[in-house]
Amino acid sequence: MALPRLAVTAGEPAGIGPELIARLAATELAADLVAITDRALLARAAARCGLSITLDDDDGTPREHREAGSLRVHHIPLAATEIPGQPDPRNARHVLTTLAEAADGCLARRYAAVVTAPLQKASINEAGVRFSGHTEYFAERTRTDVVMMLASPELRVALATTHLPLSAVPAAITRTALERTLRIVHAELQAKFGIAAPRIAVLGLNPHAGEGGHLGREELDTIIPLLDTLRAEGMQLLGPLPADTAFVPAQRARYDAVLAMYHDQALPVLKSEAFDRTVNLTLGLPFIRTSVDHGTALDLAGTGRADPASLIAAAKLALTLAARRRKESEQA
Template sequence: MPLPRVSDRRPLAVTSGDPAGIGPDLVLGLPRSQPGAPLVVLGDLDVLQARAEQLRLEVRLRAWQPGDRASGEALSVWHCPAGANVIAGQPDPATARGTLTLLDRAIDGCLDGTFAGMVTAPLSKAVICEGADASFTGHTEYLAQRSGIERVVMMLATPALRVALATTHLPLREVADAINADDLSATLRILHKDLRERFSVPHPRIMVLGLNPHAGESGHLGREELDVIIPVLDALRAEGMQLSGPLPADTAFTPKHLAQQDAVLAMYHDQGLPVLKYSGFGEAINITLGLPFVRTSVDHGTAFDLAGSGRASHRSLQAATRWAMTLAGQ
């Protein structure tokens, strides 16, 4: 089926991430991988041009402003100055505010209808914290705050596996205190709703992991399962949700269990994501559920050591862009 004309569709915003990382390398490949797609890259035009020359890429860059049409023949770029001289592979806190400006413009554009959704290339939390906002913990939390949303859910997905998180970027010693009935219930409701409405899963089946080894071993290895997780699951099952668990994380990711599930809810970041990334690193995407707009991202970091080398894989950004277009109905 041919794509609709670019003029018929609102563009997706694609933020270029940390200017010293591989984000600029990746977005410069979009015209080749997504020909004719209505995309607007948010980044520093000079940085993108310099990176294209460094990589010996023949890419036409076209300055874009709100109200313009996204070009199908050139890479439309909404110029956002980086704030400092950029050298590929050398992170600089002086660029932090410029990187946040990319996000702010993309968020505002999604909220006011300029953009159909957004795709984010990787940024460095350390650079942002050092140069702009010491409280910054990641894209997911920042998007929720700027959008006025109390709770969102981070989910990574491959063609074969979806893993959502009950908590995201927290120190491990804080995770247990963050598992409470209200937040866990809200997370499961968001996951269930978006699986139905955005992923067209009519009756979502969600497998919930326990927090403790052996899912607490009946309280002998921790009481979070007995005191919080099981009561929440029982209450939501009574409303009609199909929930299994809490299951021990060390045996949950097996074909027997996964074949019966549409998504897995892990209690913390490094409980669920190592398995997903092992099974599909470089092809997985990060999706923020619960926002009033579509947001997808790559499954990897800034890879400063690869910036400007031509060796960075484009697969995750390409997948994130395709998924954003599908979820936004573009």
């Protein structure tokens, strides 16, 4: 049987992404790994890690086995040779082209999933391109509504808002947006994780979930009425829960996933517990996309010491989700 083809993008050329891909290629992961980036960039990254890897042009032919250290490459040249730790805006178009190829390749079924290494948003914006992240880019590319979820073996956290200034979050918590998000999370917990009746804990926006309106009215005016409506449809929704107690063991046993209102409300809990085992997953896309849960680590770039654990976890989750999708397709 042919191995599933995983597209892997290297992200910021001056960051740790290329080195992480070299280390991923050195594992015995049962996948046909296709790196979408510059071939010479990968060769230099492997050398910095002290690894000997084989880089083959990707011709799209099925592979039934992959030797550790073997990596296929869809070559997209850099505009400027990377200097580890020093992002160059001239390479912004290279980064965006790799993402476009990964997304379009998944839509065309050339790849079973895409796994993304971290990129540097500032470098792309400095090149004059409006860009707020992988999640938003893939949503725009596919014209779909998406939700960011970070998942570890112990906890799943989805976000109602992603890369927004904290001052902009309350206005973004609208009934329409929150309903769309909860419906996506509910459907994807069923489709991707096989949970027939998902239980979702919804956090309040304000301290103590608003304290009955004394610490903010978003819970009373928006969150609670929506949860009541969706519960009437049969969704199992807890909350709104105070964020400071939602993650204690007694609460965790009651839900399958958490919906946080903003980026830093819940992710510190997740990352402090399982930083090397957490995966960023985009829900709602017409294809599978997973990623690391960390940034470009410019201070580590070029040293060969970056830990590939999160990228390996992302690749393994992508394979698990692709296998479930393939099985359901065969049974349909």
